[in-house]
Amino acid sequence: MAQRILALEFAGDRVRAALAERSWNSLNLVGMYDKVRADDETDLGGALSRLVAETGRPDIVISAMPADRVAKRLLELPFKDARRLHQVVPFALEEHLPFPVDNGAVAFTRVGREADHTLVMAAMVRKTELKNHLDLLQKAGLDPKTVTLAPLALAAMFTRARNGAKPAAHLVVEGDESSTSVVLVDLAGAPRALRSILGGLMRSDGSVVSADAAAPILNSVRQTLLAQGGEIDQTEVILAGAAAAYPQVRGLLSDSLAMPVSDGSTFDYTGIFEGSVPNTGKYSSCVAMLLGELPSKPLNLINFRQGEFLFRGRIRGDLSPFYTSGILAAAILAAIIFHFGIGVYANLHRLSQVNAEIAAAAGPVLGRTDPANAKAQLKTGIAKMNHRLTLIGGNLTHSPLDTLVAVSQALPTRFPVEMADVQIDSNGLRVTGQADSFATVDQAKEALEDSGYFGSIEVAHAKAGSDPSKVDFRMDANFKGVTPGVARDNPANGRDE
Template sequence: MGKRIVAVHLTSRDIGLAVAETSLRSLRVAALERNPLGEPEAARIPPELRPDVTIASLPATALLFRILEFPFGDRRRLDQAVGPALEEHLPLALDDCRSAYDLVSEQRPFRVLAGMIPRHELEERCRRLEALGLAPARVVWAPSAALSTYAAALTAQYPDAIVIHCDGDAVVVAAFSDGRLSGLRIHPTCDTERLVRNIAWTIRTFENSAREVFIGGIGAGRLSEALAAAVTEKTIAAAADQPPPLQIPATEDWTAHATSLGLVMAAGGQTDAPALTFPVAPEMEPAAGRWRELRPLAAWGAAAVVFLLLAFVFDTARLSRRAGALEAEADRIVRQVLPAAAGAPGRRLKLELRAAELERRLGAGAAPGGVSALGTLAALSQAVPKQVGVEFDFYLYDPPEVRVRGHGNDFEDVTKLERALEASEAVESVEANNVRAAVSGGGVDFDLTIHLATEEERS
């Protein structure tokens, strides 16, 4: 099911708003606005939007940042190492701040973009958003959001490039090498001459071989002309001439909404550029982000299913061949042992031999005359009159004898039992081993040995 994302970019002068619809595999921007804060209702989100996810920006100057290098790229280890490393480079205490980071390079040396913001500054920013009727689930540092947009739009064609983004309160200058962020500077807004001088100095300090400098954002045209005269060794180009990274409504300059678009991509999980994100409220993970994370697992799962099916087919074929070989070997052995039966089918012959073996065992376990253990027990039970109150507790069939133990009401019942058994055709004689009063005090216990009659005696 799709979700509606509302991205809010608030500066000291205006507010940018982006509304996007996300589904399992797509992200579409439905509306883009940027209005001065003085306009009525500028910051109000229409109630009919009912966003599922609200995300907002943090000003460029709200936090301090560094690009750090680590000998490892495991996020669990980075979670523990980035904060203390930042504390060594910045005049802030880790206990009083919130920190965030994201990987810039996933190969050695592992580089991360990391930043810290005082807790009270972040709380004040959230209160300001709440005063405008906004309740974002997370906030993202504005420069990292804007650079995500530029990276998605430019680095595929220009992997080595310098990007300048003008965004009201500050100017962001970033260098990309091989499609990865390699340098970053933030310049507060000031008079044009000083700003151009600072940007030119920053460009020359970047260890970057890029020839193209792309500039965009609010007031980028005026700054571009002045910068072209100051940085003659580079080619100054308008980023707005490049196609936008997302499907957006028709607009004259998508770079003016670069931060809002970057927020949308961060909320939709469709950005590979580093973004400094601070969760401020629980939220549901976007469907597009879930799909991006599950897509590699789905591929591995499909491959595993295919391999299991192939293994099943191969194992079945192998076992079938093995069964056939064993069957042929069994037939060969039967023909060698029983030459007279060589012409008979092997399977039928083996079944006949098995049946003969079972019949032999049945005959060996029967009493004289071919009566089985169950048949003998049935014959003894029929020989006992119903009025004789006895119960058998133990029955041992050991032809030509049977031993029984049980319990009777009194000694007379045991005597009647002996006479009844002796009168049976299946019994030759009955021997009382032990007859005594029951330990429980009621009735008697008896132990009898019954000698079975042979077939000649029965006839």
């Protein structure tokens, strides 16, 4: 079943949106929408609710923070390791800002590589701004999977689209009456500069603003273009957003830069979307954000839903919430099969020994004179051993199956713990795996203690894993009423953080 993806952008008193349907191999643009805040409404919550009522409840939501509320910098870091990037980017970004990043949500995306260096576009939004943004969406019952920066997605869309020309650098100017964003993309498709400016080159009726109002915006656009240096002649200027619909705005920009200015609607989007794509115009940013959910080679969007703002919602068609349950079920099934195989092997070995003893005893005593009696004795022995084959796990006080069932019942459904290895011996249970936090490891320990099946439980090992969002752990649980035996291999006390 196709998933419905809704991309949202707030522009002054308006909510703009683009809706697409994604199948396993295609993305179809369904429609574009524009809702205005009513005079008696204090925020855009009402406009959002009306939009959702018209489009229907989406499966995935992508929204954009206003670009003028986001601090962004292009950083070049001397390594490629993703884990180190997550650790270093916030501090590297802070060096370029006049305020600390402690109260902000930091996100980044890789935009290029040069030898062993990584080029990233880093961005920060204040936590209060991000919380207000999410609260506004929550009023309409929306929980965005991604909160991103629209101008960066827009520039990437023009880089991927075909316009029938040779490869060129792009200067993308996106704006309406309230704001203007400028993104410079080099010949390799990597963004080199990103600026957001309060105010636009047009009024609400489509006419251009006065020369005094336009001057600071045009100067900023000109300075951004000069950052391209020797590639200016190979740079294509593209006007997008609501301003692209008005020739007089394009003319103003063209005269100021002394360069031709093209409209984003002239690009060919058939390589990105299935079917016909209408002139996106003022919805260009919303359409660009949809590229983050392409079935193949999705655009790597900046996503501010990190840390305390991490998206924890449920997406229809997404099986990731069942991964933990699936891993646990597979572990239980593997343990059952393993235990069954060990029992069968042991009993078959015993059966072979008994048959050999019966043959050795029957031959000298009975010889060839009484085969019927020997056959009856052999059948009796075989019957007894076949009966013993059904007794699996009888050598252990606590059955592994009962133990795994007790663990399964103790942990809540969809508990964010992934068990990689489960070991059961006569003393107890050892579990190694991954959790989403140290608190989750402690909750798992408490749940096993409350089950009443185990005695002492120790978290012998817990530290941050190779995935920064995961915690590797090892937990040892002794059966209730069983005195712990010899210490297990590689004991570890405490927690490595």
